[in-house]
Amino acid sequence: MTVATNQALILRNFVNGKWMDVTSEQWLDVPNPATGERLATVPMSSKKEVDEAVQAAHGAFMAWKQMPVVKRARIFFRYQQLLIEHHDELAQLVVKENGKSYKEAYGEVLRGIECVEFACGAPTHMMGQSLAGIAEEMDSEMFRYPLGVVAGITPFNFPMMVPCWMFPLALVCGNTFVLKPSERTPILANRLAELLTLAGLPAGVFNIVHGAHDVVNGLLEHRDVKAVSFVGSQPVAKYVYEQAAAKGKRVQALSGAKNHHIVMPDADLEKAVQNIVSSAFGSAGQRCMACSAVVLVGHQETFVSALKAKADEMKMGDGMNEEVLLTPVIRDSHRQKVMQWIQDAKEEGATLVRDGRQEVDHHEKGTFLGATIFDHVTPEMTIAKEEFFAPVLSILRAENLQQALAIVNGSKFGNSATLYSHDAKAIRCFREEAEPGMLGVNVGVPAPMAFFPFSGAKDSFYGDLHANGIDGINFYTRKKMITTRY
Numbered sequence: 001m002t003v004a005t006n007q008a009l010i011l012r013n014f015v016n017g018k019w020m021d022v023t024s025e026q027w028l029d030v031p032n033p034a035t036g037e038r039l040a041t042v043p044m045s046s047k048k049e050v051d052e053a054v055q056a057a058h059g060a061f062m063a064w065k066q067m068p069v070v071k072r073a074r075i076f077f078r079y080q081q082l083l084i085e086h087h088d089e090l091a092q093l094v095v096k097e098n099g100k101s102y103k104e105a106y107g108e109v110l111r112g113i114e115c116v117e118f119a120c121g122a123p124t125h126m127m128g129q130s131l132a133g134i135a136e137e138m139d140s141e142m143f144r145y146p147l148g149v150v151a152g153i154t155p156f157n158f159p160m161m162v163p164c165w166m167f168p169l170a171l172v173c174g175n176t177f178v179l180k181p182s183e184r185t186p187i188l189a190n191r192l193a194e195l196l197t198l199a200g201l202p203a204g205v206f207n208i209v210h211g212a213h214d215v216v217n218g219l220l221e222h223r224d225v226k227a228v229s230f231v232g233s234q235p236v237a238k239y240v241y242e243q244a245a246a247k248g249k250r251v252q253a254l255s256g257a258k259n260h261h262i263v264m265p266d267a268d269l270e271k272a273v274q275n276i277v278s279s280a281f282g283s284a285g286q287r288c289m290a291c292s293a294v295v296l297v298g299h300q301e302t303f304v305s306a307l308k309a310k311a312d313e314m315k316m317g318d319g320m321n322e323e324v325l326l327t328p329v330i331r332d333s334h335r336q337k338v339m340q341w342i343q344d345a346k347e348e349g350a351t352l353v354r355d356g357r358q359e360v361d362h363h364e365k366g367t368f369l370g371a372t373i374f375d376h377v378t379p380e381m382t383i384a385k386e387e388f389f390a391p392v393l394s395i396l397r398a399e400n401l402q403q404a405l406a407i408v409n410g411s412k413f414g415n416s417a418t419l420y421s422h423d424a425k426a427i428r429c430f431r432e433e434a435e436p437g438m439l440g441v442n443v444g445v446p447a448p449m450a451f452f453p454f455s456g457a458k459d460s461f462y463g464d465l466h467a468n469g470i471d472g473i474n475f476y477t478r479k480k481m482i483t484t485r486y
């Protein structure tokens, strides 16, 4: 089976190196959000199917763990080559099932490849430490070992990049893996499994179970799942963190966000507007790093009109069209909720500068929603507090940087924040005092690369060790000390 060449797929689970039919009573359609075309149907697997996959992963663990790390890394060198060869195909698949633009999807695939490249460094990253002579004729050494079966639970918005935050590093460290992809964008995961097989990954080392809550709960409850990597919305992240921790599992749960962009009086307005529009409305605002609130310092009235003018220029449509910047939201149910939230924000007293609801009817088949901008939003309003995950942008006002930072730090979320300024003192103050874990200076989407931790804070992250970088290595390995007297 090649997922990319079939028209309407019946998705199967991938267990022990084989594609398994699922005898589920419940299946969900997977439409292309831009056209409404049915791409696939995905099964809602049960805990029985979870158990089969975890058993397969558990069975494969010993041999995989014992394979020398250089050999495991070599499989990922081959995998990296395959991903490069299939870059265009994978990006097209992301556009189809997620709806984002081809340019964004191509970039997403590249971010995923970079995770594999980092994982290829495992022989270096997994090195321990040693100290000779801790006492007379005594040495101490630290070794790293894999944990066992690791589960990954992923969201719809990055079907390539987010799974790649997890399985390449977990596997190269010697763990085996069960992936539960988003039921809204499940297709690409199967292609990743096909390419892993082509790269030479042994059966059972990587498994996929499609579904929703039951699969997640099955993984959280399973005795043989030793660690859980989760990325998704805040309430689910908190639930996964609490449940997994209560069962004694390691867990990292990356969660929702409300990302502020502070525009200082000295900012280059043209560049700030350009960055904010693409951060807020690119991928239809469905990025955990999307700018959803601007904090305007000083009375920059020209900023609001420039922002609106730039948003007016955006072409809306299918992500395969090169000129398109504004792509659909994931489902109509989400669009309906967002439209209600827009109405609520208006009733709470925010000034509607641009109403994206007016552009809904022009694109009947896709789940499109125009760019929406609210001005004079205050920190108490729901729109300032909650994540909408849609092309909706709020503008708040502050007298100075300290007031702006108070707004940023008043949020329960702490994923990212950006400052637009060239004033060294302001930049330093922002770096020292802003609470979010990923900061940008004159950068619209300050996402760290794969060799750094993806380091959200507060309610944007539950756990200790973040995804990627050395944090990722520490998360997917346990340490053992040996102290020897000779």
Ligand code: NAD
Pocket: 153, 154, 155, 156, 157, 158, 162, 180, 181, 182, 183, 211, 212, 213, 216, 217, 231, 232, 233, 234, 236, 237, 254, 255, 256, 257, 287, 288, 387, 389, 415, 454, 456, 460
């Ligand atoms: P979601 O929480 O709806 O789903 C994420 C995963 O959890 C899916 O696999 C889903 O099947 C499962 N799930 C959903 N509800 C569940 C429940 N009640 N019980 C058990 N499992 C459940 O998230 P989404 O809408 O797919 O993704 C968007 C969210 O992810 C946004 O909040 C976004 O900010 C967040 N996100 C965060 C990061 C980050 O790095 N912090 C990155 C990407 C996305």
